[in-house]
Amino acid sequence: MNQPVQPLVEVDQLGHCYPGKQALDQVSFTIQSGQFHALLGPNGAGKSTLFALISRLFQVQQGDIRVNGHSLRHAPAALLGSIGMVFQQSTLDLDLSVEQNLDYHGCLHGLSAGIRKQRIQEELARVELLDARGKKVRALNGGHRRRVEIARALLHHPSLLLLDEATVGLDPHTRASLNRHVRSLCEQQQVTVLWATHLIEEILPADPVTLLHQGKVLANESAHNLCLQTGKASLVEAFELLTADRRRGDGASV
Numbered sequence: 001m002n003q004p005v006q007p008l009v010e011v012d013q014l015g016h017c018y019p020g021k022q023a024l025d026q027v028s029f030t031i032q033s034g035q036f037h038a039l040l041g042p043n044g045a046g047k048s049t050l051f052a053l054i055s056r057l058f059q060v061q062q063g064d065i066r067v068n069g070h071s072l073r074h075a076p077a078a079l080l081g082s083i084g085m086v087f088q089q090s091t092l093d094l095d096l097s098v099e100q101n102l103d104y105h106g107c108l109h110g111l112s113a114g115i116r117k118q119r120i121q122e123e124l125a126r127v128e129l130l131d132a133r134g135k136k137v138r139a140l141n142g143g144h145r146r147r148v149e150i151a152r153a154l155l156h157h158p159s160l161l162l163l164d165e166a167t168v169g170l171d172p173h174t175r176a177s178l179n180r181h182v183r184s185l186c187e188q189q190q191v192t193v194l195w196a197t198h199l200i201e202e203i204l205p206a207d208p209v210t211l212l213h214q215g216k217v218l219a220n221e222s223a224h225n226l227c228l229q230t231g232k233a234s235l236v237e238a239f240e241l242l243t244a245d246r247r248r249g250d251g252a253s254v
């Protein structure tokens with residue numbers, strides 16, 4: 001008999017309150033290894049709060065997150081070593097070169113000079129920016145800066161790559177190309193991805209989706225199943241139905 005596969009990521013009953021605002025309320029979902037998992041939610045749903053918790057910008061108040069079995073509460077350093085982050089706001093130093101930005105990150109992760117040199121070369125080649133290694137980040141366009149951030153996030157070979165609204169501010173063509181690139185990392189390099197977005201067009205029918213709205217999980221399903229279960233032809237309509245129910249207070253969930 002087949003054993004159930006242990007998920008790579010377990011978000012378990014996560015809660016977070018700002019003064020006077022419950023931003024996350026008993027949020028639970030899992031991600032299987034090698035998947036492109038979408039965290040779909042409109043502005044204010046709580047996506048960035050979840051990212052701030054997993055990256056330890058905030059202290060965990062309720063619940064836990066486990067990556068590769070490392071608990072945010074009990075083994076935070078091991079968990080941080082297992083993840084790579086691309087935040088909504090760029091965190092590159094514009095006046096350093098691409099290579100200097102990556103090298104600094106490698107130092108923070110304790111990589112030796114030799115390993116840093118090798119990995120910088122590998123990751124920049126993967127995002128097709130090897131020729132830009134000596135350029136200041138300020139000289140790159142928005143799409144290329146995002147690619148540098150992805151290369152940087154993968155430098156220490158994390159199990160999980162998290163991207164928070166990574167395509168914000170990019171033109172439609174660059175958005176689509178970045179989305180395709182990250183999917184190819186899943187398919188070809190077995191990288192596991194949590195892709196937070198409010199843009200439904202970035203999600204494909206087979207993608208597992210966690211639908212987050214006003215701090216609560218409304219659904220954990222593939223986009224295709226969400227349409228089937230709501231009887232809607234498109235994810236846009238399914239999303240409208242589920243979030244409208246919530247706005248009316250029906251509290252429907254799938």
Ligand SMILES: Nc1ncnc2c1ncn2[C@@H]1O[C@H](COP(=O)(O)OP(=O)(O)OP(=O)(O)O)[C@@H](O)[C@H]1O
Pocket residue numbers: 018019021022023041042043044045046047048049050165
């Ligand atoms: N520092 C804060 N103090 C109080 N409330 C906050 C704070 N930061 C966020 N919030 C509120 O918490 C809720 C969740 O915000 P969060 O930024 O996590 O959502 P989001 O899904 O990432 O949205 P966006 O894409 O607009 O950033 C929102 O209602 C927001 O106004």
